[in-house]
Amino acid sequence: MQLQKTLAIRTNNFTDPQMAGKFKMLWSEAMVITPPNTTIYGVYSDYQSDYMGDYTMGIYDESQIARLHISSTANYEIYSVNSSDEEGVLAMWRRIWEQEDLGKIKRAYTYDYERYDANGEITIHVAVL
Known part of the structure; x- marks a missing residue:
């Protein structure tokens, strides 16, 4: 898969008090410059x-x-996200973290990605060993 980075942030889910704002700003900017569909x-x-x-x-x-x-x-x-739930992506990431903590998956920590299809389907792809 070959992709072009549009925008990026550096953050931490647990120690960055500005994380939510960074994500909101990142996605807002991306929606302005990304073609429809x-x-x-x-x-x-x-x-x-x-x-x-x-x-x-x-x-x-x-x-x-x-x-x-x-x-x-x-x-x-690959995890399918309930795209009708505005908290669906975060809920799925919490499930992934829980699976990792329980030893059910062993993550590679290379590239993970969320795929947002034009039809509204969302999947999370987690690199595993």
Whole structure:
């Protein structure tokens, strides 16, 4: 998969008091510059450690020129999000963190991404070992 980063932030889910505002600003800016009916990716990378550490989150789409290459041979667990629930993405991430804490998945912490299809479907792709 080849993607172009539109915008990015560096944050932490647990220690950055501005995290929610950063995400809101990031997605607001992305919606202004992203063409309609475009599949958008929220890509998580540059992990400091695990899900409790700092990370970078970038917004990407497939239509731009520069490329980020995510290996097509990487192993991913794919989670479907209830897109009718405005808290659906966060709820799914909490479930993923719980599965990791319980040892049900072993994350690779390379590239994880949320895929927002033009039809409204949302999936979270978590790199696993």
